[in-house]
Amino acid sequence: MESMQGEVIYPPLANNHISVDCVVIGFDGTQLNVLLVNRHGEEDGLAYHDMKLPGSLIYQDEDLDGAALRVLNELTGVKNIKLMQFRAYGSKNRTSDPKDVHWLERAQQARVERIVTISYLALVKIDRAIDKSLDAHKAGWVPLNDVKRLAFDHNLILTEAMHYIRDAAEVNPVMLFDLLPRKFTASQLRTMFELIYGHAIDVRNFHKKIAMMDYVVPLEERQQGVAHRAARYYKFDRKIYNKNRR
Amino acid sequence: MESMQGEVIYPPLANNHISVDCVVIGFDGTQLNVLLVNRHGEEDGLAYHDMKLPGSLIYQDEDLDGAALRVLNELTGVKNIKLMQFRAYGSKNRTSDPKDVHWLERAQQARVERIVTISYLALVKIDRAIDKSLDAHKAGWVPLNDVKRLAFDHNLILTEAMHYIRDAAEVNPVMLFDLLPRKFTASQLRTMFELIYGHAIDVRNFHKKIAMMDYVVPLEERQQGVAHRAARYYKFDRKIYNKNRR
DNA sequence: GCAAAAGTGTTCGGGTTACACCCATGC
DNA sequence: GCATGGGTGTAACCCGAACACTTTTGC
Numbered sequence: 001m002e003s004m005q006g007e008v009i010y011p012p013l014a015n016n017h018i019s020v021d022c023v024v025i026g027f028d029g030t031q032l033n034v035l036l037v038n039r040h041g042e043e044d045g046l047a048y049h050d051m052k053l054p055g056s057l058i059y060q061d062e063d064l065d066g067a068a069l070r071v072l073n074e075l076t077g078v079k080n081i082k083l084m085q086f087r088a089y090g091s092k093n094r095t096s097d098p099k100d101v102h103w104l105e106r107a108q109q110a111r112v113e114r115i116v117t118i119s120y121l122a123l124v125k126i127d128r129a130i131d132k133s134l135d136a137h138k139a140g141w142v143p144l145n146d147v148k149r150l151a152f153d154h155n156l157i158l159t160e161a162m163h164y165i166r167d168a169a170e171v172n173p174v175m176l177f178d179l180l181p182r183k184f185t186a187s188q189l190r191t192m193f194e195l196i197y198g199h200a201i202d203v204r205n206f207h208k209k210i211a212m213m214d215y216v217v218p219l220e221e222r223q224q225g226v227a228h229r230a231a232r233y234y235k236f237d238r239k240i241y242n243k244n245r246r
Numbered sequence: 247m248e249s250m251q252g253e254v255i256y257p258p259l260a261n262n263h264i265s266v267d268c269v270v271i272g273f274d275g276t277q278l279n280v281l282l283v284n285r286h287g288e289e290d291g292l293a294y295h296d297m298k299l300p301g302s303l304i305y306q307d308e309d310l311d312g313a314a315l316r317v318l319n320e321l322t323g324v325k326n327i328k329l330m331q332f333r334a335y336g337s338k339n340r341t342s343d344p345k346d347v348h349w350l351e352r353a354q355q356a357r358v359e360r361i362v363t364i365s366y367l368a369l370v371k372i373d374r375a376i377d378k379s380l381d382a383h384k385a386g387w388v389p390l391n392d393v394k395r396l397a398f399d400h401n402l403i404l405t406e407a408m409h410y411i412r413d414a415a416e417v418n419p420v421m422l423f424d425l426l427p428r429k430f431t432a433s434q435l436r437t438m439f440e441l442i443y444g445h446a447i448d449v450r451n452f453h454k455k456i457a458m459m460d461y462v463v464p465l466e467e468r469q470q471g472v473a474h475r476a477a478r479y480y481k482f483d484r485k486i487y488n489k490n491r492r
Numbered sequence: 493g494c495a496a497a498a499g500t501g502t503t504c505g506g507g508t509t510a511c512a513c514c515c516a517t518g519c
Numbered sequence: 520g521c522a523t524g525g526g527t528g529t530a531a532c533c534c535g536a537a538c539a540c541t542t543t544t545g546c
Contacts, residue, residue: 017261018336018362064336064362088334088364090264090310116264116310118334167417204527205509228524229516450500474497475543
C-alpha cells in the first residue's frame with residue numbers, strides 16, 4: 001500500500017481481500033503517540049490529504065504476522081518489533097467511502113472489493129533512527145489527542161487498540177516497558193501508566209511499587225541541567241524479570 | 247462448508263479466501279465440551295472420518311460477526327449467541343494437508359488456495375433443544391479431554407481459545423455464567439471455575455465468595471433424590487449485576 | 493450406620509490506599 | 520528566595536489463603 005511511486009515492482013499478492021494494519025504506539029515522555037502515514041489523493045477534482053494506519057495487502061509468500069512485520073520494517077527499518085494481533089475488521093461497509101475505494105484502487109492498481117484487515121499492535125520506543133526513516137516515508141508520530149479523521153475505519157481500530165492495551169497491561173504490565181527508552185525517570189514511568197490506565201497514581205505508593213519490582217533497577221545517573229532536583233534514572237532489566245517471574 | 251448434500255444453492259461468497267470458525271464451549275455440570283462437526287471424506291482411496299470446528303467461508307452480504315452467527319444458527323437453531331472474535335489464523339501452510347485441501351474443494355466446489363480464518367468463541371449452556379438440532383447436522387459435544395486430531399489447524403485454534411477464555415475470565419469472570427443452566431449448585435459453579443482456571447478452589451472460601459456476589463442469588467429450591475445432603479440451587483441475576491457493577 | 497457430598501468461621505499475612513512535608517536545582 | 524518538580528514513611532483496610540468438622544440424605 002505504500003506505493004505512490006508507480007513503477008516499483010511488488011511481489012505477487014496472495015489476493016486482494018486480506019490486509020494487515022498496524023497500530024504502533026510510542027511514548028515521548030509526556031504523551032502517547034501513534035504512527036500514521038500520510039495519504040494524498042484527489043476526489044471530485046479536489047486534492048485532499050489525510051492520514052492512515054500503516055498497512056498492506058498480504059503477499060503470496062508471507063503469513064499474517066510476516067506481512068505486519070514487513071510493513072513496519074519498510075517504514076521504520078526496525079526488524080524485531082514485538083507485534084500482537086488483536087482483531088480482524090471485516091464489516092461490509094468498511095470500504096464504502098468512495099474516497100477510500102478510489103485511493104485503494106489507484107494505490108493497488110487493481111479492482112478492490114471487500115477487504116478484511118487483521119490489525120496488529122506494537123509498543124515501541126520513540127527513537128531518532130526510526131524518525132529519520134519515517135520522514136522518508138511521509139509518516140510520523142501523532143499525539144493520540146491530536147488524531148483527526150483517519151482513512152477507512154482506522155479511527156475505530158485505533159480506539160479498540162487502546163482498549164486492548166489497557167486490558168492486556170492489566171494482566172501483564174511488563175509489556176508497557178517496551179514504550180520506554182533504556183533510561184527513564186520514575187515520573188516518566190508513572191506518567192506512562194497514568195496515560196494507559198487513564199487515572200492518576202499516588203506518587204509515594206508508586207515509588208514503593210517501583211522499589212518492589214527488582215527488575216526496575218535504579219541507576220546512579222541523574223538528570224542534568226533541570227531547574228529542580230534532578231531525578232534518578234532507572235532501567236528495565238529483562239533478565240532479572242525472566243529469572244524471577246513467569 | 248456445511249455441505250454434503252450437493253445440490254443446495256448457496257448465497258454468493260464474498261470470495262474464497264476468508265472464513266470464520268467457531269469454538270463453542272459448553273459445560274455439562276462435570277466437564278467442558280466443545281462443539282464439533284463430523285467430516286467424512288476419502289483420501290488415497292480410503293474413507294476417513296474425523297472432526298472439525300463449525301465454520302464457513304463468508305458470503306458477500308454478511309460481515310464477519312454475521313457469518314459466525316449464521317454458522318451457529320444453522321447448526322443449533324439458536325439466534326442470540328454471544329460471540330467473541332479472538333484471533334485470525336492465516337499461516338501459509340494452514341491449508342497444506344492434501345486431505346484438507348481436497349475436502350475443502352469438494353465441499354466448496356471451487357479451487358481453494360489460501361484461507362485466512364477468523365475464529366470466534368462462544369460460551370453456551372448445553373441444552374436439549376440445541377442437542378436435537380446437532381444430531382441433524384452430525385455434530386455434537388465432545389469433552390475437551392477426548393478431542394482427537396482435528397482438521398486444518400483446528401487443534402491449535404481450540405487450544406488458543408481456551409487460553410483466551412482464561413485470560414478474559416480473569417478480567418471479567420461474569421462471562422463464565424453463560425456456561426451454566428438457569429439453576430445451578432455451588433459445586434457446579436466451583437467445578438466450572440476449577441476447569442477454566444486449571445486448579446482446585448477451596449470450598450469454604452468459595453462459599454464466602456458466592457455470598458459476596460449479590461448477583462448470584464440463592465434459591466429455596468434444592469436437589470431432589472440424591473444420596474447425600476441436597477445442594478441448594480442458585481441463579482445468576484444479570485439485572486442485579488448490571489445495576490451494581492460496571 | 494455408613495458412604496457421599498454439602499455446608500459453615502476464624503485467623504494470618506501481604507498488598508493496596510490514603511495522606512503531607514522536606515529536598516535539590518536553576519534562574 | 521522562589522518556583523518547580525523529586526523524593527520519602529506510616530497506619531488502616533481489604534482480600535485471599537489456609538485450615539477441620541458437622542449436616543443431610545439414600546441405601
